[in-house]
Structure formats: structure tokens, C-alpha cells
Amino acid sequence: MVKVVKFGGSSLADAKQFCKVRDIVTSDTNRKYVVASAPGKRDSHDTKVTDLLLLCFRLAKEKRSIDETFAKIENRYRDIIKDLELDFSLDEDLAGIKIAILNHAGSDYIASRGEYLNAKVLANFLGFPFVDAEDGIFFDEKGVLDLERTNRKLAKILSLHEFAVLPGFYGVSPDGTVKTFSRGGSDITGSIVAGAVGADLYENWTDVSGMLMADPRCIKDPKPIPEITYRELRELSYMGATVLHEDAIFPVRKAQIPINIRNTNEPEAPGTMIVHKASSNTVDTVITGIAGKKGITAIHIEKDMMNSELGFGRRVLEVLESHGVSFEHLPSGIDTMSVLVTSDSISECKGSITAEIVKKVDPDSITLVENLSLIAVVGRGMSGTEGIAARIFTALANAHINIRMIDQGSSEMNIIVAVEEKDHQKTLETIYNEFIKD
Numbered sequence: 111m112v113k114v115v116k117f118g119g120s121s122l123a124d125a126k127q128f129c130k131v132r133d134i135v136t137s138d139t140n141r142k143y144v145v146a147s148a149p150g151k152r153d154s155h156d157t158k159v160t161d162l163l164l165l166c167f168r169l170a171k172e173k174r175s176i177d178e179t180f181a182k183i184e185n186r187y188r189d190i191i192k193d194l195e196l197d198f199s200l201d202e203d204l205a206g207i208k209i210a211i212l213n214h215a216g217s218d219y220i221a222s223r224g225e226y227l228n229a230k231v232l233a234n235f236l237g238f239p240f241v242d243a244e245d246g247i248f249f250d251e252k253g254v255l256d257l258e259r260t261n262r263k264l265a266k267i268l269s270l271h272e273f274a275v276l277p278g279f280y281g282v283s284p285d286g287t288v289k290t291f292s293r294g295g296s297d298i299t300g301s302i303v304a305g306a307v308g309a310d311l312y313e314n315w316t317d318v319s320g321m322l323m324a325d326p327r328c329i330k331d332p333k334p335i336p337e338i339t340y341r342e343l344r345e346l347s348y349m350g351a352t353v354l355h356e357d358a359i360f361p362v363r364k365a366q367i368p369i370n371i372r373n374t375n376e377p378e379a380p381g382t383m384i385v386h387k388a389s390s391n392t393v394d395t396v397i398t399g400i401a402g403k404k405g406i407t408a409i410h411i412e413k414d415m416m417n418s419e420l421g422f423g424r425r426v427l428e429v430l431e432s433h434g435v436s437f438e439h440l441p442s443g444i445d446t447m448s449v450l451v452t453s454d455s456i457s458e459c460k461g462s463i464t465a466e467i468v469k470k471v472d473p474d475s476i477t478l479v480e481n482l483s484l485i486a487v488v489g490r491g492m493s494g495t496e497g498i499a500a501r502i503f504t505a506l507a508n509a510h511i512n513i514r515m516i517d518q519g520s521s522e523m524n525i526i527v528a529v530e531e532k533d534h535q536k537t538l539e540t541i542y543n544e545f546i547k548d
């Protein structure tokens with residue numbers, strides 16, 4: 111059995127955390143390939159090393175001194191090495207990186223050094239070889255991950271090592287320069303490594319004991335989700351529930367490798383399993399999770415006989431496309447069509463979008479409803495269970511919440527309601543209490 115384990119920045123923020131990581135890795139010899147993030151925050155006032163590196167990049171660009179900021183980075187690593195009592199030094203690497211920053215190296219290269227250095231420390235601490243992501247993770251000319259080439263090369267390199275530590279967050283472009291994923295991208299590296307070696311499990315170690323059924327900022331002590339399918343996760347993440355980088359799913363999803371979200375600070379907790387297909391006996395609630403996002407605007411369009419007007423929908427959507435606006439949802443009736451978009455995406459072009467829709471489809475009316483919130487109720491247990499929608503609507507009606515719109519995905523795995531932003535919190539609470547409480 112092969113497990114790929116990724117540790118996030120807070121799991122590798124200082125020597126104490128490194129020791130927890132060592133205990134986790136060495137307690138299971140199947141944990142063979144370890145992906146490391148850069149040192150994260152030690153407390154809420156701290157700064158991530160990646161942010162310090164990016165600050166150095168900006169200071170150098172503005173021709174200001176990087177000495178003070180770079181010293182903070184050096185100290186983070188020196189403290190970890192000293193506290194772990196390692197007979198190892200990063201001085202040469204650090205000096206080279208400082209020169210590169212002063213010589214205006216690219217921001218991706220500079221940002222990637224946090225992972226590079228931390229993986230080197232962790233490799234030394236665990237006694238595992240260090241394998242650089244630059245040697246095995248490839249982007250193409252357009253900056254898109256070349257998954258095929260990456261899989262081939264990584265599989266080849268890692269077949270030479272029983273155990274290894276790799277830095278997360280970056281790979282290499284065809285011109286040989288380092289390229290990073292977007293922020294939080296070490297999750298993607300872990301997933302790529304798991305896919306490349308055909309791992310049985312990808313463990314993603316962070317500082318929460320898995321995914322919760324609702325945002326703890328909105329619901330007090332929400333229950334954890336023991337098991338969630340990739341598709342459910344996608345629905346919830348799209349609505350703002352974050353536990354993993356969005357792009358971290360596809361490399362393992364393709365290979366049907368489950369992801370286990372675990373907590374470095376509470377290693378006994380089972381965390382959340384993200385799976386291709388749920389084991390049937392684990393659904394004890396019809397709902398897997400609830401998530402919501404504010405800042406939505408609905409464009410309501412009405413026109414008599416709209417349904418028989420060929421190309422009506424296309425012409426409306428083309429107007430949005432020409433303004434670079436993508437739509438979130440599209441609930442429609444026979445003679446009405448509503449296009450839900452994020453308010454931010456149309457803030458600059460509301461007027462011209464409305465005017466152009468009027469010109470293109472000549473509607474009887476067009477209205478913009480702003481300050482809406484979308485709440486998604488997601489659960490594989492919902493499909494085939496009668497009365498779920500009725501329970502949601504009854505509960506919301508009893509709580510005097512006005513539902514502005516309803517959208518049910520054809521998979522019957524999610525029901526989305528639009529409510530006024532002022533009802534966001536109350537809607538989440540009401541649905542949570544209806545289905546999940548006790």
C-alpha cells in the first residue's frame with residue numbers, strides 16, 4: 111500500500127509541528143511520499159513565509175531594502191533547524207535566493223522557495239531523499255499543467271525511491287523557469303504525486319479535523335463530514351466551502367484515489383474521506399453539507415411567448431459572454447428567464463448589459479435584483495428521497511424567509527435557493543437545524 115501525504119503550512123510552521131509530522135509519517139510505513147508546504151503562521155499574528163518572499167519580491171522591484179524581511183525568512187528556517195538539532199545548513203541556499211531576489215528573479219521562482227527550503231529541512235529530518243518538483247512537474251507553453259508528461263516523469267523518478275520528500279506548490283515551464291500553482295497549490299502537488307505513483311490514498315494533513323457540514327462562522331459547532339463524494343465536494347466548494355484547493359481534485363479523481371483530510375494537531379481523528387463512490391452504509395443524514403455565497407445579482411427577463419422564440423437564451427447569454435461575465439445559475443420558466451451572476455462581475459457593466467439585452471431580445475421587462483445570497487443544500491442521500499424540497503421550503507416558510515428562486519440540479523444531489531442577503535445566516539441555520547441538528 112502506498113500513501114502520499116501532504117502537510118500544509120501550519121503543520122510545518124515550527125520545530126514542534128515538524129515533530130508531529132515526523133510522528134505521523136513514521137507511524138505508518140505506507141506513508142512513502144511526503145509533500146511539504148512552506149512554513150505557515152505559528153499564530154494569528156504571524157506571517158507565512160510565502161507572503162514574506164512575495165514581499166521581498168515587491169520591495170526589490172521598488173528598489174527598497176529586503177534585508178529586514180529576508181532576515182525574518184532566514185530566521186524561520188534557522189530556528190526550525192536549530193530546534194530540531196539538525197546537523198544541516200541552508201545558508202548556501204538562502205544566500206543564493208537573496209541574490210536572485212536582488213537580481214529581480216521572477217515572482218513565481220521567489221514564491222516557490224518557501225516550499226523548496228522547507229522540503230529540504232523535512233527530508234533531512236525524516237532521513238528521506240529530497241526530490242525537487244522542478245524535475246517532475248511540468249507546465250506547457252500556455253502555463254497549463256502537462257499532466258501526462260508529469261505523470262510519466264514523476265512515476266519514473268519516484269520508482270527509484272521507496273520514500274521521498276517533495277516541495278509542493280511549483281513545477282517548471284518549458285523554458286526552464288519555475289512556475290507556481292495559485293495560492294494554496296501544494297494541495298495540487300500532493301494530488302499529482304498521488305496520481306503519478308498510483309497511490310492507494312492521498313492524505314492531506316492540515317489544521318482542521320476534516321470538512322464540516324456547514325461554515326463554523328455561521329453555525330455553531332457544525333458536525334464533521336465523515337465521507338463525501340468528489341461531486342458533492344465540488345458543489346460545496348463552488349459555494350465557498352474550502353478545505354482543499356479546487357484544482358487538487360482532478361488528478362486523483364481521474365485515478366479514483368480517495369483523499370483523506372486529517373488534522374496534524376489531532377492525528378487520531380479520522381477526518382473526512384473524499385471518495386469517488388460512497389460506501390452505501392455511511393449516509394446517516396440525507397444531507398452531506400450546506401454552503402452559501404453572498405453577492406449575487408439576478409437578471410430577470412420576461413417576454414410573452416419566450417419559449418417559442420428560437421435562440422432567445424443564446425442571445426441573452428451572448429451579451430454576458432461579450433462582457434466577459436459567466437453565469438452561476440439559470441433558473442427559467444415558460445416566459446421568464448433569470449440569469450444569476452456574481453454582483454462583482456457585473457458591477458462595471460450593469461448598464462450596458464441591460465441595454466444590450468433589450469436590444470437583442472426586446473423583452474417585455476428586465477429587472478436586476480441585487481444583494482441575493484445562494485444557499486446550496488448538497489447530499490447524495492437526497493436523490494431518490496421524497497420530500498426533501500418540501501422540508502426545506504416548509505422550514506424556511508416557518509422561519510419567515512422569502513425564497514426568491516429555486517434551482518435543483520438534475521443529479522438531484524443539490525437544491526439551491528436564492529434568498530435576500532439579510533436572510534443568509536438565518537437560512538443556513540434553519541436548514542441545518544431541520545436536517546442535521548442532534
Ligand code: ASP
Nearest residue numbers: 147148160293294295296
Ligand atoms: N505556500 C503556498 C501558499 O501559501 C502554497 C501552499 O501552502 O499550499 O499559498
